[in-house]
Amino acid sequence: xxYEERFDGRKFDETRPISAEVGIIKEADGSAVFRIGDxxxxxxxxxxxxxxxxxxxxxxKGILRCRYNxxxxxxxGDRVRPGGNRRSKEISMVTEKALLPILNLDEFPNSVVDVFxxxxxxxxxxxxxxxxxxxMALADAGLTMRDLVASVSVGRVDDKILADLNYxxxxxxxxxxxxxxxLTPRTGSLTLLQMDGKISRPELKKAxxxxxxxxxxxYEVQKAALKAKFSVGxxxx
Amino acid sequence: MSNLREHILxxxxQGIRFDGRKLDEIRVITVEKGISKNAEGSAxxxxxxxxxxxxxxxxxxxxYPDTPDQGNLMVNAELLPLSNPDYESGPPSEEAIEVxxxxxxxxxxxxxxxxxxxxxxxxxxxxxIMIDVLTINAHGSVIDAAALASVIxxxxxxxxxxxxxxxxxxxxxxxxxxARKNLPITVTVYKIxxxxxxxxxxxxxxxxxxxxxAAVIEDGSIVALQKGGExxxxxxxxxxxxxxxxxxxxxxxKLL
Numbered sequence: 398x399x400y401e402e403r404f405d406g407r408k409f410d411e412t413r414p415i416s417a418e419v420g421i422i423k424e425a426d427g428s429a430v431f432r433i434g435d436x437x438x439x440x441x442x443x444x445x446x447x448x449x450x451x452x453x454x455x456x457x458k459g460i461l462r463c464r465y466n467x468x469x470x471x472x473x474g475d476r477v478r479p480g481g482n483r484r485s486k487e488i489s490m491v492t493e494k495a496l497l498p499i500l501n502l503d504e505f506p507n508s509v510v511d512v513f514x515x516x517x518x519x520x521x522x523x524x525x526x527x528x529x530x531x532x533m534a535l536a537d538a539g540l541t542m543r544d545l546v547a548s549v550s551v552g553r554v555d556d557k558i559l560a561d562l563n564y565x566x567x568x569x570x571x572x573x574x575x576x577x578x579x580l581t582p583r584t585g586s587l588t589l590l591q592m593d594g595k596i597s598r599p600e601l602k603k604a605x606x607x608x609x610x611x612x613x614x615x616y617e618v619q620k621a622a623l624k625a626k627f628s629v630g631x632x633x634x
Numbered sequence: 635m636s637n638l639r640e641h642i643l644x645x646x647x648q649g650i651r652f653d654g655r656k657l658d659e660i661r662v663i664t665v666e667k668g669i670s671k672n673a674e675g676s677a678x679x680x681x682x683x684x685x686x687x688x689x690x691x692x693x694x695x696x697x698y699p700d701t702p703d704q705g706n707l708m709v710n711a712e713l714l715p716l717s718n719p720d721y722e723s724g725p726p727s728e729e730a731i732e733v734x735x736x737x738x739x740x741x742x743x744x745x746x747x748x749x750x751x752x753x754x755x756x757x758x759x760x761x762x763i764m765i766d767v768l769t770i771n772a773h774g775s776v777i778d779a780a781a782l783a784s785v786i787x788x789x790x791x792x793x794x795x796x797x798x799x800x801x802x803x804x805x806x807x808x809x810x811x812x813a814r815k816n817l818p819i820t821v822t823v824y825k826i827x828x829x830x831x832x833x834x835x836x837x838x839x840x841x842x843x844x845x846x847x848a849a850v851i852e853d854g855s856i857v858a859l860q861k862g863g864e865x866x867x868x869x870x871x872x873x874x875x876x877x878x879x880x881x882x883x884x885x886x887x888k889l890l
Binding site (some may be wrong): 439468473 | 669670671673676678684685687689690691693710712714715716717718719723725764766768770771772773803804
């Protein structure tokens, strides 16, 4: 039985409903929340600030440090044990790599920019939602940036190439390829690309085309959220 | 530091606080229930600029050896580095552990959960109730906000079905509510000089001489206490602090 219609009735290249806000964590230098379907990601940015212990410092430029974390009650099924695991460490690392190309930390030697991502509710696509929130939070923090980063998962379920897989699709009992991507929309340069599953080269090409289109939509949501906070005439902040 | 204390003390003498509140006045509180669909119960509590989230997860596990016929209760608090520049990544700080243990004791001693009823097979299988509370923005009075969020999440939590040795996490609707009626409300009273106040801002917390946290149940009885801060308090002060805690607990109970 082939995957003819998506479980939630979406078109194959259609994302779940997206919303975003910036400046939601007052203690932070920059912050954002990004929601896609039932997945919710909060991000807070602190810095550039002093980096300790000192041996971690880089005298030529500032460093970026990301921490991705699912809240213990955020996942379906068992509680997620706090304190991180191999999965969250890897995601933190690829998140860092996804965001680095848009930053210029040359002016901040020996300093760190900390990005904390927390997910209170998850339904697949968590690293992508985290990256979207983090890139907005970095902009909210007023850092010099070349672009934002937009991120979404694309993939294959049976013979259909689709965007923004939810948990039910990720765990579909058939052939599934799950491909989280992130890109800088102005240049189309991919800064995150992972996959598990099985896919042909032509299928991957099509998936990336859909991903680029969807990231451009996400980019508009991100920009609108930033403009909503910083637009001229706003009496707040 | 001592300048800060003197400054706060001077204004308290005139009955004024940094943000214009009265000494016994709590900032505006908003409560949102059911913020995480994968939790068996969850809540967001915002007190002024302080925001916390709490969620309840359940699992069927082995009982502890000393309580073979009772369910397990576990409370964990995380002072997330996302929520404040002073909070660090890594294992829970002393401060976070204290918050968790204060909340745990309140719920346990109020007997808010009927732990013997959560026994499935003695010595073999019991329900574990795990409450996690995390800070989103920490701007004063984290203990009371975290305790309130935990209790509200618990008040709305339901046990999933348990059939053929498997927990059916997606079947909550017909399930029994977890908590009983006698939920504890936790109020911390702070002291600077001879002045007592509640719901401190971070500067007031820093400058305080001492604090006393009380978990109060519906009939006004106190079920848990925790004294904190660097200075001592007299028995007369304890009584005055508890009187204020009871008064505030009655107000906060309406939010459940």
